[in-house]
Structure formats: structure tokens, C-alpha cells
């Protein structure tokens with residue numbers, strides 16, 4: 001039975017003034033349940049990630065400043081959220097959610113976190129709504145415990161996984177593949193193992209052809225025994241930050257193609273949501289739910 005990691009702390013929105021659609025995390029499991037895609041038994045609530053596990057990836061200075069709410073004002077502005085104990089608790093939950101997804105993926109093939117994909121967090125700083133890098137913490141968790149030897153991180157959020165690229169730039173056991181908007185945030189990009197830069201208004205066909213051209217080669221070349229997939233839906237043409245011209249159907253085809261690769265090669269896969277900023281929340285929730293539908297359809 002494929003497990004979905006979700007904690008209802010996301011039902012409580014951040015204070016007024018933030019511009020991040022946090023309540024999508026509350027709507028996704030409700031819609032999946034309502035449409036009969038999942039049952040309640042599939043939903044597992046994570047606990048907060050222990051700090052010693054976080055410290056396998058993030059610097060002690062950064063974590064100490066974060067936990068004591070002592071980050072300087074410029075750093076907090078780069079993160080984009082007002083810093084609070086609730087926010088840090090939520091971030092530790094989403095990191096643990098991704099770690100627990102990994103444990104479930106070994107038995108069920110795939111597991112999905114209704115949160116996460118915080119790929120702009122570096123080892124020593126946060127930015128772009130990301131404080132802790134869940135994929136990086138979970139990948140190091142797997143490597144350090146010898147649960148995996150060769151990891152592939154597939155990042156198809158419209159924004160480059162700059163924090164992930166920085167964290168693993170000297171780690172030959174982690175291959176980072178990022179397909180993202182060339183002219184989008186972050187404007188100073190890091191070097192992933194493979195970066196595919198997309199022009200503004202990239203079409204469905206161009207997008208899917210690039211994915212089909214490059215992703216299977218990465219899998220063959222790196223030969224991973226574990227995959228992380230960041231399925232951001234800010235590639236949609238309706239997205240206010242995305243700058244691409246991708247339809248909801250092509251977004252679903254993207255997910256299907258990724259899951260078919262993971263399944264065909266029999267590689268356990270953990271999925272996290274990443275971005276989605278369409279003005280109409282239904283566009284965001286429908287696209288994220290399509291990711292779950294495709295994963296469950298292919299791995300069940």
C-alpha cells in the first residue's frame with residue numbers, strides 16, 4: 001500500500017502577509033480522499049526530524065541561528081517567511097516526512113510527501129521559502145546508513161534546485177538533474193550534475209521532448225539505487241511565477257514519464273511537491289493530485 005506523508009500542521013496558514021499558498025497542502029489529501037485515489041489508511045503523519053540528522057547536511061552555525069530565531073534580517077528576507085517556532089517545527093516535519101517516504105519506498109516502490117521539495121536551502125543558509133533541504137537531508141540519511149549507494153535527484157520544479165546542487169557538488173554518489181526556467185529565480189544558478197535550461201514560453205512538446213531526451217540517459221549513466229523526484233507544478237502556463245507554457249495535461253505526462261522510468265528500472269522513489277503558484281488554487285491542487293494519481297497508477 002503506497003504511503004502518503006502528511007501532517008495537518010499545514011491546515012493552519014502562516015500569518016497574514018506571506019504570499020505562499022500553504023493551504024494547498026491541506027487541500028491535496030482532502031481531494032485525493034474525496035476522489036477515492038487514496039484511503040485514510042495510506043496517510044501517515046511524520047514526527048519532527050531529530051536535529052542530529054539535520055546536522056548531517058546543514059551547518060551547525062546555521063541550524064543554531066535558525067532554531068534560536070537569530071538569523072539576521074537580510075537572511076530572513078531571502079527566506080521570504082516570517083521566522084517563528086511554528087515555521088521551524090513545520091520544516092522539521094516536512095524533512096522527516098521525506099525521510100519516512102524513503103523508508104516506505106523500499107517496500108512499496110514509491111512514497112509521496114504532501115509537502116517538501118525545499119530545494120533552495122543550502123548547507124549554510126535558506127532562501128526562496130526554503131529553510132531545510134529535505135531531499136538533501138534524506139539523501140545523506142540514506143547514504144550515511146548505507147541504505148543507498150547511488151542517488152539521483154530529479155528536480156522538475158520550474159526553479160533551479162540551487163541549494164541541492166551546492167550541497168552535493170562534490171559528492172559523486174549523488175547525481176542532480178534539474179530542468180528549470182533559464183530566466184527564472186534563482187538568477188545566480190549553481191551547477192547541478194545536469195542542468196537543462198528552458199526558454200520562456202517553452203511549449204508542451206519542447207518540454208516533454210527535452211525530458212525524454214535527457215532523463216533516461218542520466219539514469220543509465222548514474223545507475224542510481226534510489227531516486228528523489230521534485231514534482232513542482234510551477235511549470236504550468238497558469239503559474240504566476242513560472243514563465244513557461246505547459247498545459248495541465250503535459251504536466252501529468254511529465255509525471256507519468258518520470259514514474260515509468262523509475263518503475264521500469266525498479267528504483268525506489270520518493271516524491272515531494274515543490275512549488276505551484278497559479279492564481280486559481282484549484283489549478284495547483286489538481287496538478288499536484290495528478291502527480292499522486294500517476295504514481296499510484298504506475299506503482300500499484
Ligand SMILES: [Zn+2]
Pocket residue numbers: 157158159232234274275276
Ligand atoms: Zn519553484
